[in-house]
Structures are given as C-alpha cells and as structure tokens.
Amino acid sequence: QLQLQESGPGLVKPSETLSLTCTVSGGSISSSSYYWGWIRQPPGKGLEWIGSIFYSGSAYYNPSLKSRVTISVDTSKNQFSLKLSSVTAADTAVYYCARQVLGTAAFGPWGQGILVTVSP
Amino acid sequence: QSVLTQPPSASGTPGQRVTISCSGSSSNIGSNYVYWYQHLPGTAPKLLIHRSNQRPSGVPDRFSGSKSGTSASLAISGLRSEDEADYYCATWDDSLSGPVFGGGTKLTVL
Numbered sequence: 001q002l003q004l005q006e007s008g009p010g011l012v013k014p015s016e017t018l019s020l021t022c023t024v025s026g027g028s029i030s031s032s033s034y035y036w037g038w039i040r041q042p043p044g045k046g047l048e049w050i051g052s053i054f055y056s057g058s059a060y061y062n063p064s065l066k067s068r069v070t071i072s073v074d075t076s077k078n079q080f081s082l083k084l085s086s087v088t089a090a091d092t093a094v095y096y097c098a099r100q101v102l103g104t105a106a107f108g109p110w111g112q113g114i115l116v117t118v119s120p
Numbered sequence: 121q122s123v124l125t126q127p128p129s130a131s132g133t134p135g136q137r138v139t140i141s142c143s144g145s146s147s148n149i150g151s152n153y154v155y156w157y158q159h160l161p162g163t164a165p166k167l168l169i170h171r172s173n174q175r176p177s178g179v180p181d182r183f184s185g186s187k188s189g190t191s192a193s194l195a196i197s198g199l200r201s202e203d204e205a206d207y208y209c210a211t212w213d214d215s216l217s218g219p220v221f222g223g224g225t226k227l228t229v230l
Contacts, residue, residue, distance in 0.1 A: 037219075046122060046224040047157075047165065047208055062218060096164065105155045105210035105219035108176075110164035 002027040004097050004111040012091075012118050018084040022097030022111060029078045030055040035100040036080045037107060038071065040093040048093075052100050053080055087118045123148060124209055124222035131228040137197040140225045142209030144190050148220060152212040154192040156185055159206040159224070168207070169194060196227075204229045 008020035022036070029036060037052035051061035053071045061069050065084070073080040084091060094115050098107040125143040132138040142154065156169035167176055169185035172192060184195045192211075196203055209222040 039221075047159075047210075047221040049219045049221065052218075060218060063216060098164075100219070103212060104153060105212050105221075106153075106167065106170050107155075107157075107165070107210075107219075108167040110166075112164050 002099065002109055004099065004109060006095060006097050006111045006114040008114060008116070010115055010117060012087055012116060013120055014088055014118055015086055018082070018087050018091060018116055018118070020082045020095055020097075020114065020116070022080050022082075024078045024080075024099075029073065029080065030075050033102060035102055036073065037098050037100040038082045039096045039098060039107065039110075041096070041113075042090070042093040050082065050084075050095075089118050092116065092118045122223040123213060123216070123220040124211065126207075126209060126222040126225045128223065129226045129228065131230055132196075132199045133230045134199055134201065136199045137195060138199060138227065139196075140194045140207050140209075140227070142192045142194070142222050144192075144211065144220075146190055147215040148190075148211045148213040149187065149192055150190040151214060154185065154187050155210045156183075156194045157208045157210065159208060161206075165208065199229055201229050203227060 003025045012018045035052040038050040051071045053059040059071045068085045070083040094113040096113045098110040153171045157165040158168045159165040172187040173185045206224045213220045
C-alpha cells in the first residue's frame, strides 16, 4: 500500500527558505503514470496546489508561487522535496504531499500533512 | 479568491440529501473532469469522486457527483453524522496549466 510522509522543520523564520521532504513507501516514485505534488492549507483557508514533479525531474508550479518554489526529486531515496524561499507569515500552513495522476486534479494518496509556522 | 466557487457552508439533518455546488469556467470545469475531496480536521484529504461522477472503491454510493457545462455538484444522500467535514472540488485548468481547487464547503450535520 502506497504511503507518503512529509518531514521537515515546523518553524521557519521570515525571509528564510522553507524546506520539506516527502518520502514515498510501498511503491516506486519512478512511475510513468504519476506526478508527485505539494498542496498546502493555510489556517482557516482552503487547499492550494503548490507544484508537482515527474520522476524525470520535470516540474511545474502554481503561477502565483512560481518565483519562490523549487521542487526536486531523488529517485534513489524515493523522495521528492519542496523549497519555498523568502517566506512570510502568509506561508504558514499545513503542507501536504500527494501522488497526482498525470494532467488531472486527481490526488491520492496523501501524506498526513505537516504544519509549518513562519515566525521570528 | 479561488478559481472555483463553492458555497462556504451547507447543512442538513441525518437522513437528508444535501448538494454542494462548484462553479468554474470553460477553461477548467467546462473542459475537464471534476474531483471531489472530503477533508476531516487533522487528517489527509480523501478522494471522494473522480472523473466527475465516479466513486473510488470503498466510497459509499450515498456520495454522487455530476457535471453540467461549467458547474459541478456533489450530492450526499442519507446524511450521517460522520459526513460532517469540509468538501473541496478540484479540476485541471487549461489556462493555468495546473490543478485548481474550490474554496471548500463546510458541511454541518444538524
């Protein structure tokens, strides 16, 4: 059974870079049918797609975040990672990683999510 | 401001049927499948409906989805207390070249 797990710091200072990793278990990240995505949910708000990556390293991002986001993949570790630079309090959110069917809004399974707070 | 528009709240009593709407445009709902997610606080979102009206295995047939033009709906019949959750619609947007979500609807079972 495929499982995803987010990891990383729960507290990041303003203007610094948020870094998270998603570890995939129970299956290979090197699938030709799926992308691997990051989605976030700020407190009291809805879900926002951040970006997704293919096992080859091809990535695409939400235009509203594109200038600050980098998503990378490490197939040897079955992991993919998120970096969000120049964070502000508005980036405080629960961050989820999930498998995404190519070219759709079908996400699943999801990780449990990790709360990242941006605060001095 | 979400690309897809959902009512912020909905409610019903046990056993009742409720519907949640999702409105978009020709570049998203009008030309792509719609997906619905159920999100309980503190848990990962769960895919409830895929390809606009298909239920993944394990999802009760009380949940159904439909799409017409640039709008979609999620219907829940035989409402139960455990259905109290946030529900999100999502679809691909051809203009943005990426997936977009609705703002979410909080369902309360009275």
